[in-house]
Amino acid sequence: MSVLLVDGDNLLTIGYYGAKNVFYKGTHIGGIYHFLNTLRRSFEQYQLDKIVVFWDGLEGSQCRRKIYSHYKENRRQRVRTEEDLQSYLYQRDRIKQYLEEVYVRQGEFEYCETDDNIAYYTQNSPKEKKIVYSSDGDLTQLVSENTQIYNPSHGKLYKKNDTIVYNHEEILIENVKLVKMMCGDSSDNIAGIRGMGVKRFLSLFPELKTEHISVERVKNKCEEIFQQDKHNKLVANLLTGVTKHGVLGEEFFDVNNRIVSLEEPFLTDEAKENIELLINEKLDQEGRSYKNAMRMMRDDGIFSLLPKSDDGFVNFLNPFLRLTTKEKNKRIIKIKNYE
Numbered sequence: 448m449s450v451l452l453v454d455g456d457n458l459l460t461i462g463y464y465g466a467k468n469v470f471y472k473g474t475h476i477g478g479i480y481h482f483l484n485t486l487r488r489s490f491e492q493y494q495l496d497k498i499v500v501f502w503d504g505l506e507g508s509q510c511r512r513k514i515y516s517h518y519k520e521n522r523r524q525r526v527r528t529e530e531d532l533q534s535y536l537y538q539r540d541r542i543k544q545y546l547e548e549v550y551v552r553q554g555e556f557e558y559c560e561t562d563d564n565i566a567y568y569t570q571n572s573p574k575e576k577k578i579v580y581s582s583d584g585d586l587t588q589l590v591s592e593n594t595q596i597y598n599p600s601h602g603k604l605y606k607k608n609d610t611i612v613y614n615h616e617e618i619l620i621e622n623v624k625l626v627k628m629m630c631g632d633s634s635d636n637i638a639g640i641r642g643m644g645v646k647r648f649l650s651l652f653p654e655l656k657t658e659h660i661s662v663e664r665v666k667n668k669c670e671e672i673f674q675q676d677k678h679n680k681l682v683a684n685l686l687t688g689v690t691k692h693g694v695l696g697e698e699f700f701d702v703n704n705r706i707v708s709l710e711e712p713f714l715t716d717e718a719k720e721n722i723e724l725l726i727n728e729k730l731d732q733e734g735r736s737y738k739n740a741m742r743m744m745r746d747d748g749i750f751s752l753l754p755k756s757d758d759g760f761v762n763f764l765n766p767f768l769r770l771t772t773k774e775k776n777k778r779i780i781k782i783k784n785y786e
Contacts, residue, residue, distance in 0.1 A: 448496045448574065451489050452565050454581035455502040455553075458482055459542065461582065461599060463535055471748025478538040480752055483545060483744075485580075485599075487766040493578055496773055499725055500546060501564040502539075502555035509558050510713035511706045517692075518706060521636040541747070548740040549767040550774035552725050556718035562586060563712035564722060569594050570712075572726045578604070584613060584632075588624040588709055596620070610656060614645040621659040628703040629665065629685070637706065638690040640699075642681050651682075662700060730774050737771055740764075 462481025469477035486498060511518045527535070546553055554564055562585050569577055569589050576593055579586050582600040590596050596605045605611055611620045618626060630648055631639025649655055651672075652665065669682045676682070683689075688699030695702070714722075741764065744750055753759040 448576065449493060450497045450499060450572070450575045450577045451486075451493065451495050452568060452577055452579045453486070453498065453500040454561050454565065454579070454583055454586070455500045455542075455555075456539075456561060457581045457583055458485060458599070459535075459539055463538065469752065471751055474748075475534050476538070476747055476749065476752075478535070479541055479545070479747060480749055482542050483749065484763075486551065487763060489578075489580065489597075490766040490770055495770070497552065497575075498770065499552040499554065499568065501561045501568075502543075502553070503561050504556045504559045504718075506558050507560040511560075515637070515702050515706050517636050517638065519635050521633070541743075545740055545743060548735055548737065548743070550730055550735060550771045552730065554718075554722060554725055556715060556721065559714050559718045562709055563714050564718065565589065566709035567712045567714055567719060567722050568726060571723060575726075584623050584627065585635075585707065585709065587611065587620050590620055616645045616649055618645075618649070618655045619657060619659060622655045624707055625660060625662065625665070626655065628662070628700075628707050631690075631703075632707075635706075637703065638692055639703075640681075640685045641689045641691060642684060647681065662704070729777055732775065735771075737764075737768060740767065 459478050459482055462485070463475075463478035466477025466481050467475070469475065469480060489495065490498065508519045543553060545551075556564070561581075562583065565579055565581075565586060566589055569579070569591070573593065577595070579589060579594060579596045580599070581596070582598050587596055587605065590605060590607050590609075592607060597603070598605065598611075601612070605620050607621075609620050610617045611623065613623055613626060614630075626645055626648060627637070627639075629639055630643050630645050631637045652660060652668070654660060666686065669685050672679060672682050673686060688695040688697065690699060744760075744764075749763075750760050753763050
């Protein structure tokens with residue numbers, strides 16, 4: 448079974464700002480159109496059997512912030528205008544309504560981030576072939592035999608042992624997590640080793656481009672370098688965990704690993720139970736209607752953006768119709784097997 452796991456807020460943000468001039472009767476619909484168009488194109492391109500969209504829950508950053516108080520602190524300062532915020536939230540809610548009608552599975556859980564939701568899903572669905580759709584570098588650590596990563600910013604699908612451009616430098620995709628731990632990440636406001644940018648880290652460890660490297664290997668090599676050069680300030684900073692917040696020692700490695708790693712997702716028991724249902728259970732058909740989706744697209748002006756030919760809207764809707772049929776057939780097959 449082929450499954451697309453979508454970082455919902457990431458995809459919406461890309462479309463919202465990328466199609467910021469797409470309006471219908473004075474209402475911005477760029478985010479809605481881009482989101483739906485991306486799903487339908489992905490369904491065709493990857494011959495999908497299932498699509499699951501995850502959204503960041505309320506206070507999703509809370510668990511990591513308890514470990515590292517500065518986590519995503521900078522994002523609180525990214526103030527949208529009230530009009531901008533309301534437009535974004537309207538399109539977010541509207542997309543959720545569309546997805547319900549066309550049998551796209553969704554998950555959003557209080558105190559849980561999308562990264563953790565997707566990580567837990569990949570860890571508990573060994574029989575599925577998965578594509579994760581997101582430009583978030585954190586999710587690259589999920590790449591495996593059964594999981595590939597599509598980064599829309601790069602326009603590329605990544606598999607195990609591929610190289611990826613991270614902060615303008617090429618590294619093995621499995622090493623993104625390590626690089627983020629050591630060098631920090633300004634997008635999440637995570638402090639790295641003082642003076643340690645990606646380029647300088649690569650100068651110490653050129654093998655980051657070709658080999659999967661562990662934290663212990665980094666420490667051991669730095670110990671060797673320091674024994675030969677006691678004046679190497681950068682290596683000394685790494686060995687003693689020096690960041691802009693001071694000398695942290697082993698705490699630096701522990702904290703940064705815990706907030707960057709997705710090996711043990713920060714999820715509530717309720718979230719885990721619901722994700723397992725998204726993996727294993729059929730979708731309830733009650734209240735879902737393909738015709739409702741068509742009506743919404745007409746009312747929102749989505750059809751006005753499609754080719755004017757007679758089959759323009761048919762071509763746009765067909766992938767969703769096929770997804771609906773597949774999800775309904777899953778239900779029928781499961782009932783027959785049960786009987």
